[in-house]
Amino acid sequence: MLKKLLSRTAITAVIIFVQIVWIVALLLRLGDALPVLNYVLRLLSVIAILHVIKNDMDPSYKVSWVLFIGLLPLFGGLMYVLFGNKRPTRFIREKLNVQLEETARYYTMRPSVAEEIDDDSARGLFKYLESYSGYRACRDTKTEYFPVGEDMYAKLIPELEKAEKFIFLEYFIINSGQMWDSVLEVLRRKVAQGVDVRVIYDDVGCADYLPANYYQTLRSYGIKAMVFNKFVPVVSVVMNNRDHRKITVIDGKVGFIGGINISDEYINRKERFGHWKDTGLMFKGPGVENLTLMFLEMWNAFEEKEGTYYDYVPGKYEETGSERDGYILSFSDSPLDDENASESVYADILYSANDYVYITTPYLAIDRSLQNALCLAAKRGVDVRLITPGIPDKKMVYRLTRSYYAPLIRAGVKIYEYTPGFVHAKSYVADDKLGVVGTINMDYRSLYLHFECGTLMYDSPAVIDLRNDDLATMEKCRRIELSDCRTSFFGELIDRILRVLAPLL
Structure with missing residues (x-):
C-alpha cells in the first residue's frame, strides 16, 4: 500500500x-x-x-x-x-508526420498481394488498411497464435537469443520481475555481441513500475532507450496520447505482437486479478516488415536516425513452409488524424460477417456506431459473442462495461464473463476466415487517443487457433443473461451518466 x-x-x-x-x-x-x-x-x-x-x-x-x-x-x-484536444502536441505531430511521409515513399515501392484474396469483403478490408496506413498485405509468413502470455514468453526468449543484427522492443508497460529480468539479461548479452538493441516504453504506462530516469540505466548497459511522451506533473491534455503498442522485432525476420506487456502478471507469475488471460502472435517471414517499419517510424521521429529502412528489412527470407499460411497485414492507428481506422476495421468485420463474430476485450466503452454494428450483426442472425473480464482491474470501467450489456443482449449478442480472472486480450475472429489480434481495446482511449497496432489475418491457421481458443475460453466463462443486468433506479442513473461521460474517462 x-x-x-x-x-x-x-x-x-x-x-x-x-x-x-x-x-x-x-x-x-x-x-x-x-x-x-x-x-x-x-x-x-x-x-x-x-x-x-x-x-x-x-x-x-x-x-x-x-x-x-x-x-x-x-x-x-x-x-x-x-x-479537450484529442490530438497530440504540435511537436509530436510534426515529428511523426515527417517520418510517415518518408515511409510512405518506401511503401509505394513494396508489392501488395491483397488482390489475390478470393473473398470480396476481406479483400476490401485489406485494401482499406493499405490505403489508410500504407502498410502492405503479405503472404508466405508463418504465423503462430499464443492463447496465453506464458506461451508467448516461452518462444520470446529463445528467439531473442538468436538475434544477430538488431532487436527492437516497443511496449506500453515494462515492469521489473522474472519476465523483464530474463529479457534484459538477454538484451545485455546481445549488446556485448554487437547487436543493435533499442527499447521504447511509454512513460505513463511505466510510471508505477520504473524510475523516471530508467532510460539512463538502459543506456548505461549499451541499450538504446527512448521514453515516449514523458510524464510531466502539469495539468495538460498531452498526457492522454500514449504509446499503447506492444511490438518485438528480431533481425527483421521474427516479430511479436498482441496484448502482452513485459510484466509478470501477463505470464501469470504474479497474480493481480485472478488468472490473466492474454493473447499474442509470432511471425516469421515478410509479414515482419510492417512491424519493423512501425518501430522505426516512432524511433526516427524522436531519436537520431541511423541508416535507412532498407538496412533493417531483409532482402531475402528463410523458407518457412508457410505457402498456405494465408494473408496478414499488421497496421498501426494513431490520433494524428481524424480517421479511426481500428474502429473501421472492427465495424467492417461485423457488417461483413455471415456466420459468427467472437470478440475479446478487457473494456467496453463504445460509441453509437460500433454499438449499432454489434446489434445489427446479431439481428441479421450472426452469432455475435463478447468475452469480457469476470474480475476487473478498474471497477468504474467495469461498471461502465456492464452498462452496455442490456441493449446488446436484447439485440441478440451473447456476453460471457471470464470467471477465473481478468481478460486483457483484444481480438476479433469471424467466419473461420478473418481475425484480428493486437493492442486495440473497445474503448474510447484505444479507438481515439492512443497509438495502437494490430494484425489482420485472412485464411490463416492462426485464425482457426484463435476461434478454438475463444470457444475454450467461453467454457470457463459465465454467460450473462438479461436478468443479470437489472439494477436499481439510482444504479441505472449512474450507468447512464457513466456512458454519457465515457469519452472523458
Whole structure:
C-alpha cells in the first residue's frame, strides 16, 4: 500500500489535483475581485461549446463535452481548453508526420498481394488498411497464435537469443520481475555481441513500475532507450496520447505482437486479478516488415536516425513452409488524424460477417456506431459473442462495461464473463476466415487517443487457433443473461451518466 501511495502516478495525481484546486480557488477569488472575469470565463465556455459543435469529432465526444461545459459554465470552457484536444502536441505531430511521409515513399515501392484474396469483403478490408496506413498485405509468413502470455514468453526468449543484427522492443508497460529480468539479461548479452538493441516504453504506462530516469540505466548497459511522451506533473491534455503498442522485432525476420506487456502478471507469475488471460502472435517471414517499419517510424521521429529502412528489412527470407499460411497485414492507428481506422476495421468485420463474430476485450466503452454494428450483426442472425473480464482491474470501467450489456443482449449478442480472472486480450475472429489480434481495446482511449497496432489475418491457421481458443475460453466463462443486468433506479442513473461521460474517462 505504501509503495502505491509513493508511486510516481500517485504523487503526480496529487500534484495535478492540487494544481486544479489552486486554479479553481484563484479564479474564484479573482472573480470576486474582478466580476468581469466571471463573464470572460462564461464567454470562454460559450466559445468552447461552439467549437465542440463545429469540430469534426465523434458525436459522443460532442455530447459529453457540451453537457460537461453546460453543467459547469464557469470552469467548463477552461477544462475543455486544457483537456479537450484529442490530438497530440504540435511537436509530436510534426515529428511523426515527417517520418510517415518518408515511409510512405518506401511503401509505394513494396508489392501488395491483397488482390489475390478470393473473398470480396476481406479483400476490401485489406485494401482499406493499405490505403489508410500504407502498410502492405503479405503472404508466405508463418504465423503462430499464443492463447496465453506464458506461451508467448516461452518462444520470446529463445528467439531473442538468436538475434544477430538488431532487436527492437516497443511496449506500453515494462515492469521489473522474472519476465523483464530474463529479457534484459538477454538484451545485455546481445549488446556485448554487437547487436543493435533499442527499447521504447511509454512513460505513463511505466510510471508505477520504473524510475523516471530508467532510460539512463538502459543506456548505461549499451541499450538504446527512448521514453515516449514523458510524464510531466502539469495539468495538460498531452498526457492522454500514449504509446499503447506492444511490438518485438528480431533481425527483421521474427516479430511479436498482441496484448502482452513485459510484466509478470501477463505470464501469470504474479497474480493481480485472478488468472490473466492474454493473447499474442509470432511471425516469421515478410509479414515482419510492417512491424519493423512501425518501430522505426516512432524511433526516427524522436531519436537520431541511423541508416535507412532498407538496412533493417531483409532482402531475402528463410523458407518457412508457410505457402498456405494465408494473408496478414499488421497496421498501426494513431490520433494524428481524424480517421479511426481500428474502429473501421472492427465495424467492417461485423457488417461483413455471415456466420459468427467472437470478440475479446478487457473494456467496453463504445460509441453509437460500433454499438449499432454489434446489434445489427446479431439481428441479421450472426452469432455475435463478447468475452469480457469476470474480475476487473478498474471497477468504474467495469461498471461502465456492464452498462452496455442490456441493449446488446436484447439485440441478440451473447456476453460471457471470464470467471477465473481478468481478460486483457483484444481480438476479433469471424467466419473461420478473418481475425484480428493486437493492442486495440473497445474503448474510447484505444479507438481515439492512443497509438495502437494490430494484425489482420485472412485464411490463416492462426485464425482457426484463435476461434478454438475463444470457444475454450467461453467454457470457463459465465454467460450473462438479461436478468443479470437489472439494477436499481439510482444504479441505472449512474450507468447512464457513466456512458454519457465515457469519452472523458
